Amino acid sequence: MQTTVGGMFRDTALRFPDRPCMETPEKTCTYAETLELAERTACALAKNGAKKGSRIAVWCKDSPEFLLLYLGLELLGSVPVLLNTSLTGAEVSGLMKKVEAEALYYDDGFKEISFPEEVKNHALPGGRFIPDFMKALPALTPAEREALRKAAGAVKPEDPDVIIFTSGTSGAAKGVLSTHLARVNVAKVQAETLALTDKDKSCVAIPMFHCFGLTGVVLAALYSGGCLYFPGGRHTKQLLEAMSVHGCTVFSAVPTLFSAILARLDLEQFDLHTLRTGYIGGSVYTPEFFRRVEQAMGFRLAPSLGQTEATAGLTFISPEEPEELRAPTVGRFMEGIEGQIRDIGTGKPLPEGKTGEICIRGWSVMQGYVGEPELTRAALEADGWLHTGDLAWMDGNGCIHMSGRLKELIIRGGENISPGEIEAVIGQDPRVREVKCVAVPDAHYGEEICACVVLREGASGMKEAHIRSLAAEKLAAYKVPRYVLFMDALPKTGSGKLALKQLKDYAAEALQLKDI
Numbered sequence: 001m002q003t004t005v006g007g008m009f010r011d012t013a014l015r016f017p018d019r020p021c022m023e024t025p026e027k028t029c030t031y032a033e034t035l036e037l038a039e040r041t042a043c044a045l046a047k048n049g050a051k052k053g054s055r056i057a058v059w060c061k062d063s064p065e066f067l068l069l070y071l072g073l074e075l076l077g078s079v080p081v082l083l084n085t086s087l088t089g090a091e092v093s094g095l096m097k098k099v100e101a102e103a104l105y106y107d108d109g110f111k112e113i114s115f116p117e118e119v120k121n122h123a124l125p126g127g128r129f130i131p132d133f134m135k136a137l138p139a140l141t142p143a144e145r146e147a148l149r150k151a152a153g154a155v156k157p158e159d160p161d162v163i164i165f166t167s168g169t170s171g172a173a174k175g176v177l178s179t180h181l182a183r184v185n186v187a188k189v190q191a192e193t194l195a196l197t198d199k200d201k202s203c204v205a206i207p208m209f210h211c212f213g214l215t216g217v218v219l220a221a222l223y224s225g226g227c228l229y230f231p232g233g234r235h236t237k238q239l240l241e242a243m244s245v246h247g248c249t250v251f252s253a254v255p256t257l258f259s260a261i262l263a264r265l266d267l268e269q270f271d272l273h274t275l276r277t278g279y280i281g282g283s284v285y286t287p288e289f290f291r292r293v294e295q296a297m298g299f300r301l302a303p304s305l306g307q308t309e310a311t312a313g314l315t316f317i318s319p320e321e322p323e324e325l326r327a328p329t330v331g332r333f334m335e336g337i338e339g340q341i342r343d344i345g346t347g348k349p350l351p352e353g354k355t356g357e358i359c360i361r362g363w364s365v366m367q368g369y370v371g372e373p374e375l376t377r378a379a380l381e382a383d384g385w386l387h388t389g390d391l392a393w394m395d396g397n398g399c400i401h402m403s404g405r406l407k408e409l410i411i412r413g414g415e416n417i418s419p420g421e422i423e424a425v426i427g428q429d430p431r432v433r434e435v436k437c438v439a440v441p442d443a444h445y446g447e448e449i450c451a452c453v454v455l456r457e458g459a460s461g462m463k464e465a466h467i468r469s470l471a472a473e474k475l476a477a478y479k480v481p482r483y484v485l486f487m488d489a490l491p492k493t494g495s496g497k498l499a500l501k502q503l504k505d506y507a508a509e510a511l512q513l514k515d516i
Contacts, residue, residue, distance in 0.1 A: 004152075006075040007155075009035070010152075016225040017031050023246070039072075040137035041134070042076050044137055045069075046147075048103070052077030055102055056101065059083040059092060060085070060105065061107055066130075070208070075151070077155035079160050081096070081162075083209060084207070085207065086110065086111075088113070091475070092122070099175045104124050104128070106128075107130045164308050166307075166309065179367060181363055185313075185364070187216075187222075188220075190279070191223045193304075194319065195320075196221065196224035199249075201248045202218075202249075204229065205231070205252065205257060210414070211306060212254075212306055229242055231246075236257075236261050243271075251299070279302050282411070283447065284402065284411070284447075287327040290327040300320070302316065303317055304316050305331070305400065309379060310366070311366065317329065330392075332397075337363065340359050343356050344356055355392065356392075357390065360386050390404075391404045408438075410439040410449055412439075412445045412447050425473075425475060437451050438450055438452065449480070449482055450481060451485070452490060452503060454489055462486075483511055485510055
């Protein structure tokens with residue numbers, strides 16, 4: 001399938017002009033109406049300087065306006081830079097500089113963070129308030145339609161489509177650059193795996209700034225002609241009403257969100273009979289948890305393994321497959337790409353049942369990390385093989401069983417968190433000699449952050465609250481350590497390197513979390 005994101009959406013809109021495309025509790029837009037609004041948005045963006053190759057940052061909650069802005073940029077061939085809504089203005093400023101974003105479009109904010117205030121306080125460049133920008137989108141003139149047609153025609157499948165940020169062990173977020181070809185084809189596979197049609201309505205419960213939400217939910221629905229339902233927030237009541245009141249048939253989420261839904265004492269009061277299927281992914285879960293979700297919500301789940309560097313495409317399995325294949329695994333390698341389980345020491349492919357690193361090669365693999373050639377070379381071999389850093393083994397059915405991660409990455413409720421980023425902030429305090437942040441088990445989020453701190457000799461009076469306060473001053477709330485352990489020394493190997501597994505085991509034991 002050789003096409004672009006904009007081309008795919010236009011084709012779907014022409015096939016299903018009268019079918020609903022975007023829906024909120026208050027309003028519904030058809031595909032024809034959405035295409036017209038997206039084209040008007042593209043024209044307005046172009047008047048503000050956006051063009052093919054422009055990197056335009058978007059800091060916005062999930063909404064029809066976000067979708068229109070995204071589609072407008074894709075029609076022009078611009079490259080949306082999608083920002084986590086939990087970030088601070090300082091973090092946004094740093095990421096925009098890193099990827100050389102030309103402008104920023106933002107809405108009113110998320111939770112306690114006011115985006116307009118953050119934009120003002122940090123003098124973020126090219127800031128435009130989305131509600132004002134979208135307030136009046138004039139009808140296109142014939143000349144403007146022709147100009148937009150030419151601009152869209154100049155966008156090629158191999159062109160960059162979006163920059164999504166991920167965190168690695170180096171301590172800094174990395175901007176992953178992918179292509180239209182990769183994004184559209186992974187969305188196609190994800191749509192076909194769930195057997196999506198124009199009769200389906202998908203609830204947008206995963207942020208669009210995540211590869212999972214953008215590709216596996218939004219674009220998979222737009223590929224199939226289905227409707228995207230924006231619940232207006234991610235509170236569990238809003239999400240359950242999306243199914244019980246508004247008839248959503250597809251619900252994909254990270255385990256943390258499913259866990260929050262299962263914890264509701266009134267869950268049985270919601271009529272979920274329209275719910276048909278959805279993906280589960282983003283962080284670890286047990287086979288028992290998988291089965292509880294299916295039983296409680298009355299639908300068939302499709303497990304998956306994605307990665308930003310692979311355009312969200314690694315493994316999938318149909319929800320129609322037997323439960324004994326779906327519950328304990330993340331499915332099989334995606335059709336059309338090569339996948340191997342490799343020996344960590346030799347790099348050679350391993351047979352069934354042997355644990356090693358997941359590596360893939362094919363069209364879903366990223367172009368690279370923006371402005372990070374050394375990190376790109378470390379992740380991508382010259383012949384195109386991507387090292388995921390995930391450990392797994394393959395069974396006789398070709399299904400992948402996760403075993404852990406080579407990376408130090410902490411995945412808290414589906415959010416990728418770099419320990420080094422937190423350590424750099426805490427380590428600025430002169431009383432701190434050493435600090436290492438590790439993942440510890442958590443029944444709700446899958447993993448939580450524990451800061452293991454060694455104070456300098458003579459330092460006293462430092463409490464857990466001080467460590468959390470240091471992190472909270474400069475980092476998003478989800479990066480603030482829940483646990484703090486003060487230690488006399490961090491465990492080291494014989495060569496003087498940090499004994500990470502020993503430290504993680506100690507932290508889990510000390511916090512009485514080992515059996516979670």
